[in-house]
Every structure is written in C-alpha cells, then in structure tokens.
Amino acid sequence: MPVRTTKTRRTAVLADSDTRWKWGALTARRIAPEDADLRLDGYLLRGRATPTARQLQETGAPADSLREVTAAEFLRAMEREPYDVLVLALVGGGVQAMLHGLRAVWKDRPGRPVVVTGHVGVVYEKLADGLLLRHGADLVLANSRQDAERFRAVYEGVGADASAVTEVALPFLGGAPHTGEHEPYTVVFAAQPSVPGDRRDRAYLLDRLVRHARAHPEREVLLKLRSRPGEHTTHLEELPYQRLARGRDLPPNLRLVYGHMGEVLDRTDLLVTVSSTAALEALHRRVPTAVLTDLGVRESLGNHHFVGSGCLASWDQLDAGHRPEPDEEWLARQGVAADGTYATAFDHARDRVARLLDRPGGLPPLAPWYTPQTAPGYLPGVLARHHLGPDGLPLPGAPAAGTAPGPVRRIVRRAARGAYRHGVQRVAPVIRRMGEL
Template sequence: MMFDRSVPGHGTGTASGATDAAGRRLLVVADSDSYVKWGAALASTLPPTWRVQLVVLASPVQPSPAQLRHALAGTRFSPSQAEVVHLDDLDGLLDVFDPHAVLLSLRGPFVRVVAPLLEGRANRPVLVSGFPGLTIPAVPKAVIYREQTDLVVLHSRREVREFRANAAELGLGTTFALATLPFLAGAPADPATDAAKAGGEATPTLDGGRTAEAAHATSAPRVDGPARTDIVFATQAKVPASREDRVHLLGGLAELARRRPGQRVVVKVRARRGEAQTHDENFDYADLLPEVDPPANLVVEDGPMAEKLATAAALVTVSSTAVLEAVALDLPALVIDDYGVTPAMINVVFEGSGLIGSTVDLVEGRFKAADAAWLADNYFHAEAAADWVRRLESFVEARELVPLRPLPRRRDLSGGLLRSAFERRRMLGDHDRSLLGSVAWGVGVPVRGAVRRVRRLRSRRARGGAPVAAVQRTPGWTAVAAAGTSADGGRVPLDMAEV
C-alpha cells in the first residue's frame, strides 16, 4: 500500500499546534516479525480516536509476506497497510503524516540508529519504544539502547521495577510505562486478587503446583469452541542453541507423540527456511526432525500462535511468551528446564511460576498451572494498573504546549561517526546506501571480531578454564551430552541485551 498522504494541513514538519484527542496520530516503525507483531498489537489497544499507521523498515530481518500476515493477524492492520520503506525515506513520510508520537518497535541497536534521526526534527514527535517479549532479568544495555526515547513500554510490575532500578543506577531519567502484553486477550484481571476474593487461597494443587484441571487437560477436549487436543511446542530461535539439545528436545516430543497417538504434537515455528527472524536460528527443527524417527502425529507448522492455541490442550516451551498466551486461555503449560534456568536461556522469569519442569514431565504429560502470586507480578496485573496510554497522552499534551527537548545521549559509543555508520550498516545490511557505512563495515568487522576474541579469552580465564558440567538428560530417546560441553555460565549474550 502507499503511505497515507491524505492528512490535511500537514507535511511541513513544523509545530502542529494544539489538537484534541481525536486528532492524534501515531506512526509505528517496525523491523522484524516479532517487533511487527508487538508494535501492531500494542497500537491496536489505543483508543479508537487515535489514527495509527505502520511501516516496516527495509532490513535483513524484515518479515516475508507470510510472516507479515501472521504477525498482523488479530490487529487493526492488514498486510496491505504495512508499507516497507527505506530508512532514508522515513523523514519524508514523517513530513506527510506528521505524527504526534512514533512507536519505535525495533531491536535495541536499531532504536539507537533511528531515534537520533527523529530527534533532529522541528517539534519532534514523542518517541516510544519497548520490547515484544520477556525482558527479565532487565539488563542495563537494554536501557542504554533506548535512552533517546521518551517512553519505554514494559509489561509487568516486575519489569517496571527492575528497569527503573537500572535506569537510576545509570543516571538516566527514562520514563517507563506499564501495558498488558497485547497478545493476552482474555487474561484474568488479577489472579492474586481473584484468589483472595475466593477465600484467601489459590486453587488447591496436585503434583507440585498442577491443578486437577491441568492434570487432566490433555486427556479430554474442552467443550467450548473447537476441540482442544493438540500439544503445542512453542519454539524460540535462540534457545536451546545447540544441535544436541534440539535433537534431545525433539526426541522427548516424539516419545510423547508415540504415547498419545490420538493427539497431534505440533512444533510451532516462527519462520520457514529462508525467512528471517529477530534472532538467527542455526538449527531448524524441521531439518532435525528425521533424526528422532518422528511418528505421523508429530508435525511442524507455522502460522499465528492464536490459531495453534485455539486447538491446543497444552503448551510446552523452553522460553516463549506463548506460555503467557496459554495461561491467559487457562491452558496448562510446561517450561522445560533440562538445559538450565539462566539468563542465557531467557527463562529465569519463570522461577517461582509453578510452570517449570523437565522433559520427563513432558513425556509423562505432566503439564502445570501457574502460581497466582507469580502471575500478579508477572504480566497478569489488573487492567487498571496499565498506564502506558495515559503516560503517552501526557507527553503528547506537553508537546502541544512546548516542543520537546532533545534527549541527550549519555552513553556514547566509542568511535564517533565511524561507529555510528557501522551500527547503521549492521542494522540495514545491504539496504544501507551510504558510502561511509561501507567503509565503516570494512574496518569494523575485523575489529569487532578481535574484541570478541579478547572477551572470550578473559571470560575463560575468569572461570579458571574449567569445563562446565554437562546437563544430564533423560536416557531413552537420545544420547547423553559429552562431558565438558561449554556453556555460557549465565552471562547474558550481547544480542539478548540488544532486543
């Protein structure tokens, strides 16, 4: 589609003057499939008086047409309304649409590239950023990447608490706002409050936190809506990372499928071969599937998660926001801990949730229900607690009175213009048209490789060079990992902080 250029009286990039709420406009600028999904879904929760448009920046991670369709399913946008634009053309589009606010639904390093371009505009728009998924533990670099935005949207009381602490330690005045993850349609208002109203205690549980309903949920379809018989495995591009761990996990799913021939076990993937994702995926589950001699009822499918959950009896993952979508639908779930519960596995947020279990639990069909107190602090707060729209509108109202000040970059990257050009090229890839970007890339790639090698050597020396013990896996469907397998030691990988 062509970008909507029908807004009367705009296009100069000058101050818009006071407007009422009905005249407010938000532009969503997104890059990868998960950020398109989050940005579109979050914008869809704005009051209907807001006029919203969405563009996707041309980059190596831009979604394919199929991914775009899946990402926009259930939002106020259709694929024809999501124009792919080059970063160099963004300024002209802003002249035309003249938004009051821009949601930078981008990976952290991309926010750092785009935000300064918008800050230089006369009467610049309010700049908003955020995250499409789980951000616990909150890492300082995630705040630094977004320091040039006015408002950072988070999705749990715990996230807001931890990010505010990080910003205070860094000396940043970043404003954080609370929203409900837009994928959680039908979420309970506040599980802890509901439990208290029911008599002060959560639902009695069996088998370490699993409710009686959860214990039997995979053996009988529900009567409301479509039959819920599938067991869905929500993949994550980054974890588990090793080929051996992925084959092991597929082996557990295959064994579960053999024991339940009347149910489908669905490996739900975010991308097919050749499609980009927010994070690179080195080992494709579909490619690995033949190694576990899969039964016919173990299948690999893509598509919107909501579609898969509509026929799901339970959900399993290593780390995915799909767990929260399942909980919102009152489905039992399981977060696999065979490969560790560490920041590197992006699953420490589930500690205390009651959802963590092993591949033994998976094979035995022991799915779990979440702890009510954990839910209240993690993503299932009361609707009234969400304040992101109110904070956004406060910024817009302030902008209508006095132009917003530039946000100082307090954590400058070393390297000056050459480093900035390198970061731009890193985000845009072959879509970068600048000569300086090509020069910076030619110089920066070897330098970055050398820096990373030095960091790895320092990390090994700090650990004393001792090998990390192998994670013990359940025998029976795959070989035990070789001793001395290296691991990250709980350190958050750089690119996890970058999202």
C-alpha cells in the same frame, strides 16, 4: 442535538522483524484513545529479518499502509509526515539510532510526535544495554510490574531520567480462557529460532517430542514453528526443526504447524516450551504451561526467568502426566493479568500519551542518555550501523528518500539475503562442528 466528531489519530510504527511488528502495531492500537479513529502507517526497516508477506499476515496486525525503508528514507518521511505518535519496535541499537536521527530532523520543527518504545517480550539478557539504548523516548514501556521496577533501577543507577518508564502488559495477550480438555487432548511445543542453539540440544528436544507422541497415541502433538525455511524472524535460526525432522519416521499424531499463536492456543491443553513468550500468552489464558528443565535452568536459555512460576518441568514429568500449576503471585508480577485486569493494563500509557500531545508549547527535543559526551567510544558505532553520522543525520551515500530499488538492486538484495541465510543455516554449523573435532 450536537453532532459528535471523531478525531483521527495518525500513528507510525517502525519495525525490523515480524515479532517486533506485531508488538509495535498492537501496542499502537492499545494506547490509542478509545474514541479516536486510528490511522496506522507501517514502516519495515530493511535488513536481514525484514518480514515476508506471509509472516506479516500471520502476526494478525494489519496496517493502513506498509512499506520497506532504509533508516535514511524513514527519517526523511518523519521530517515531513504529521504523525501524532511514533512507535519504535526495533532492536536496541536501532532505537538509539532513530532517536538521534529524529532529534536531528525535528530540530527546527514546531511540534513532534510522541515517541514510544519498549521490549517485545521477556527481558532475560542485556538488561542495562537494551534499556540505555532505548533511553530518550517519551515512553519506554515495561510489560510487567517487575520489568518496570528493574527498568527504573537501571536508569536511576546511571543518573538518567526514569520518568519515561511506563508499566503496561504484552499487547498480544487475549483470547478465550482454557476451560477444559479438548478432544483429542492437544500438546503444543512452541519452538524458538535460537533457543537452544546447539544442534544436539535441538535434536534432543525433537526426539523427546516424538517419544511423547508415541507414548500417548491418543493425544494430538503439535510442533508450532515460527518461520518457514528461508525466512528470518527476530532471532537467527541456524537449525530449523523442519530440517531436523526431515526423513524421520514421525508418529501419525505428531504434526508440524505454522499459523497465528492465538489460534493454536484455542485448541491447546498443554503448552511446552524452553522459554518462549508463548508461555505468557498461554498462562494469560489459563492454559497449563510447562517450561522445560531438561537442558538445565540457565540464563542462556532464558528459562531462568520462570524461576518461581511453578511452571518448570521436565519431559519425564510430562510423559508421566504432570500438569504444572502456576504461582498466582508470580503471574501478577509478570503482567500476565490472568486475574482479569488486562482490560485496564494500558490505561496509564494511554493517559500519558494524551497528556503529552496536549502539552502547551509542544514537546521538548528528544534527549537520549547516550551522547558523544557520555559514550564517545560506543555511540558513533551504533549510529554508523544505520548510516548515520555523529550528528544523527544520514551519512553521504545513504539511500535518499523515495528511491525505489531498481530491478538489478532487487536481484542483488535477494541474492545477498540468500547467501546470508545459507551461511547462517548451512556453513556456520559445519564450521562449528569441525572446530569441535
């Protein structure tokens, strides 16, 4: 009887925050062949939102290896490492810089990895800007049917190749479906770092949560927080709810909690948010979900994305016992896959990766739509922010590969991050308030 051999698929993920690491690592696992052993190497791009060990553990997305790198260090590693697939889980400018950098370092290489990128969650702002900065990857993943249609329209509208757009779903959906109320009935408010950003609005939401807990002492009310004080995630958090809650007389049935969102949803009976991607996780599991209208339905809040969902509601309605009922057609277009189709959501992407890896003669050079000819006043700045020149190669003075920071550099870096956090969370809000006087 022949012995079956299992091929090892080597995949790298480059991420610049905890949420993007979660998306990238889980995406890498979703698109890997089911009959292959996956070797997953993680690279964390050094910057203001580089995740802590606690944040990485909370994502529930482990790796076989993980290290922090600069852009130059990463490109040096990609020049010599024989990966099959590379997932770029970065902000748009970071993706574009890496695409140009990789094109340069792979110039004389006979074969290269399949490059995959996409958006971490709901795309409610900077649609064209974010998409064009991601153009040039072999696969640009769209988390829903609606996103796939919008992505193709943007690329075709500027004359760019739209064939890379590939419909999938959010990679972190899952968990047991909600089948009935828990004891006690649990309401979870999923906080967001930057939405809303105004102190008055955030204080209002905290006050309404407190009032809901007092009005329903038989319920457990949880304020689900994304990061601890001093940590950063994908978006800046100038006014953490922990600080707003400090010194307040909170009702005994209201608690501030951290942890993996999936574990919190295991005991949730009503998920409340302004526009968090947690709403899609909850809807996938059939957890009753409310997207707040108290502060208006506005593009700046991101809750306009949920128009037509059936989930829009106010705290007054929720206090009175309202439970939103989601629109099934809307759910289907958003890739929530509450109808049980999630198991096959990544099949097409997995097949495309396999075909690209088996392409005779290997893959052609990466070809971003932004070039020195199409965007001469924009692209050089995008590259320079990552210490890359117009040719995509590291600029003189960029950190060399394999140079670990010494003790002085580590101390300076920690101090700089601390000063940055202090400026964002303490100084900037005071200056804004003074300006409003």
